[in-house]
Amino acid sequence: MRPEPAPTDSFDLRARRVHEAEGRGRRAFALFQAARHPGPLVWIAPAHIPELPMLQGLPRGVGERLHLFRPSNETDLLWCVEEALRVAPISLVIAEPQQPLSLTAGRRLQLAAEAGRTTGLMLIREDGGSNATETRWNCTPLASQAPDSTPHRWSLIKNKKGTIGSWTLNWNGTSTAVHMVSAARERHEPAGAAR
Amino acid sequence: MALADARAICPDLATRSADLAREAAALSSLRRWASRYAPMVATDGVDGLVADISGVPHLFGGEGELRDDLQARLERAGLHAASAIAGTRGVAHALARHGGGIVPDGRLAEGIGHLPVTALRVDHDTAEALARVGLSRIADLAHLPRAPLARRFGAGLVLRLDQALGAQAEPVAAEPDAPHFGVRMTLPEPIGKQEDVMAGLARLLDRLCAKLARHRMGARRVRLELRRVDRGTAQVEIGLARPMRDPARIATLFAKGVDEVDSGFGIDALRLTAPVTEALAPEQIGGGPAIRHDDALADLLSSVGNRIGFERVLRLLPATSLIPERSFLLAPAAYSTAEPIPHRAGSKRPITLFPPEPVTAASGTPPASFRWRRMRFTTLRATGPERITPEWWFDDPAWRSGLRDYWRIETQEGPRLWLFQTPQALGGPDWYVQGEFA
Missing domain, CATH: 3.30.1490.100 (DNA polymerase, Y-family, little finger domain)
Structure with missing residues (x-):
């Protein structure tokens, strides 16, 4: 099944760069991005973490394209990410590093993404990111006031080439479409300390 | 001899059932070895080899020396074998199975004249019919007119006789070797x-x-x-x-x-x-x-x-099971191809699945509040239950606690979790978290 054409909006990850997502809702954000990237997907998760993507719960068209690598240690994980980023036909590489990314590692991944013209998304622990990242997202699921809604708050907390912002939206986990609860806006208040 | 008869004679007889596949493999490796004597070597039945040694014997010093060399090498390898050299394949076949030896050129009829007609590779019925009319040796057949023989015993006998005596060609068809990479x-x-x-x-x-x-x-x-x-x-x-x-x-x-x-x-x-x-x-x-x-x-x-190992490079494949853990397969990507995922109706499934983790301090059904992974959650909305029964034809240790009632719990804190209860469990129902929704 062909994935739907990707819309262009504030949630587009800049191509050929590596991005980071943190927070409880980072896996949902990764799947949302996976649904918007046509082409083969690679999900790299260490073998020891119990969470697995559940095939029946994935957005439409993602399960068939997904490859799951389960390296046994952190070095192999970073090696897999770099290797996958260097392969042009891969559209999105999602990885779950367990240790904080060093600046060297982050920079190497950016170079690999540029060489392979691939986008990467690291699902990091809180404050486990690298300064070399293009954007960093904080993703949290929100309690829904109305039934049948699945609100998320996705905040762009670091952006090298643009403004940051925060969006509250409904994403039901099946398609590439989102319903904004509050419209995207310019930032009025002064920015907090850069992270 | 039947096995029962053999055991009656020798009670301590050691017997093993025949392993045809290994015998064939051994014969084929012997065939490869025998190619040191001739370029064309083929298997002949289940227990024989036939080689076309035209133009070869002088390399070994003559036919007799070639045969001696072959016999000596086989004996040294512990193989008991009989061999014969003759101008035609039929005569060599007959003689090898009746004592072996060398038939000089031009003396084919004399060489096998004393052998019984069964040596001619004729079927059992023909051999019996020949014995009934008193034709028991090949020499008895050789000078008889062909036409009455063919009319009475069929063309097969005449063909075999002609092949043995060289009137019909019978080449050695060596099968090609399996390529070795x-x-x-x-x-x-x-x-x-x-x-x-x-x-x-x-x-x-x-x-x-x-x-x-x-x-x-x-x-x-x-x-x-x-x-x-x-x-x-x-x-x-x-x-x-x-x-x-x-x-x-x-x-x-x-x-x-x-x-x-x-x-x-x-x-x-x-x-x-x-x-x-x-x-x-x-x-x-x-x-x-x-x-x-x-x-x-x-x-x-x-x-x-x-x-990282090919067993760690995986692909998700759909499976036909309602049990969440078995509703998809993790297959090595190198040895599988992507399959289309059938559309599934029914209640929603979480995006991540993990082995069940017990919750503590659960109150009520569905629990109004509970603790999981050292966090306190308050239920905002619960959807369910969805009852899943174990597959009784599999003995899955994780499902020994019986039925599971799955609930989708939306919490005040944000996460939407997939909880289940085990109503049939011994020692009262327990609550577990098994997945997380988008």
Whole structure:
């Protein structure tokens, strides 16, 4: 099944760069991005973490394209990410590093993404990111006031080439479409300390 | 002799059931060995070999010496064999099974005249009919007119007789050898540098891949054996995510393994084999972007699989089970292809699944509040229950607690969790978290 054409909006990850997502809702954000990237997907998760993507719960068209690598240690994980980023036909590489990314590692991944013209998304622990990242997202699921809604708050907390912002939206986990609860806006208040 | 009769004579008789497959394998390896005597060697029935030795005997000093040499070598190997040399295949076959020997040229009829007619490879009914009319030896048949023989006993007997006496041609049809995908290289001087080994490997790979291409095969595993001057061997083996015969792409996968080899005092011989091969039809190369993309993806799976293990490079495949853990398979990506996922109606499924983790301090059904992973959650909305019964035909230890009632719990804190209760469990129902929704 062909994935739907990707819309262009504030949630587009800049191509050929590596991005980071943190927070409880980072896996949902990764799947949302996976649904918007046509082409083969690679999900790299260490073998020891119990969470697995559940095939029946994935957005439409993602399960068939997904490859799951389960390296046994952190070095192999970073090696897999770099290797996958260097392969042009891969559209999105999602990885779950367990240790904080060093600046060297982050920079190497950016170079690999540029060489392979691939986008990467690291699902990091809180404050486990690298300064070399293009954007960093904080993703949290929100309690829904109305039934049948699945609100998320996705905040762009670091952006090298643009403004940051925060969006509250409904994403039901099946398609590439989102319903904004509050419209995207310019930032009025002064920015907090850069992270 | 029947087994019961044999046991009656010798009660301690050791018997084993026949292993036809291994016997055939042994015969075929013996056939390969026998090719030292003649270029054309074929198996003859389940227990014989036939070789066309035209133009060969003088190399061994004559037919007698050739046969003696063959018998001596077989005896040294512990094989009891009978052999015969004759001008036709039929006579050699008959004589080898009745004592062996050599029939000189031009004396075929005399050579086998004393043998019974069954030696002519005729079927049982014909042999019996011949015995009934008193024709028990081949010599009795040889001078009889052909036409009445054919009318009475069928054309098969006459054909066999003519083949034995040389009136009908019967060539030795040696079956072609199964191709062996292995090449080797011996070096006059030992080498130790990595680039030298890689250069040698590139030459061997060219030859191996040319051979694979000729037989329309592709390698799934490739093994490089390096013999050191001190007679030690090092071995590098790689796997490929799909059948492949492209020398450059296989060579890059060897780079890491060759780097780790200890060359000692130097390497003086290289041997490259493809132990596992699969059929690979000639394919369009360098075509559209789709082919290049498939190639690049297969290369990625190969290189990652060789580093972290092919069992860790996985693909999700749908399965027909309602049990959440078994509703999809994790299959090695190198040995499976993507399958379309059937559309599934019914209640929603979480995006991540993990082994059930018990919650504590659960109150009520569904729990109004609970603790999980050292966090306190308050239920905002609960959807369910969805009852899933265990598959009784599998004894799954995780499902010994019986039925499960699954609930989708939306919490005040944000996460939407997939909880279940085990109403049939001994010691009261417990609550577990097994997944997380988007």
